Amino acid sequence: MTPAELAAVQAHLRRLLGNERITLSTPKRKNASVELFVGSEFVGTVHRDTEDGEISYSVQIVVLSEDLSQIN
Known part of the structure; x- marks a missing residue:
């Protein structure tokens, strides 16, 4: 990803998820x-994909089982 793409995706995720710490x-x-x-x-990670001339970004979030115990 270019620095401009990185900044745009980061800004979008912050707005979408309402979290400036992203x-x-x-x-x-x-x-x-x-x-x-x-x-x-x-x-997690963010992946850039180009298909049929369209660019998209996918987010994969990782949840470790050890983190789940912190909820209870």
């Missing part, structure tokens, strides 16, 4: 997934 981090390795954070907590 940040996207550029991967250190070329062609690796962009990392999605809420504050300092890694929560």
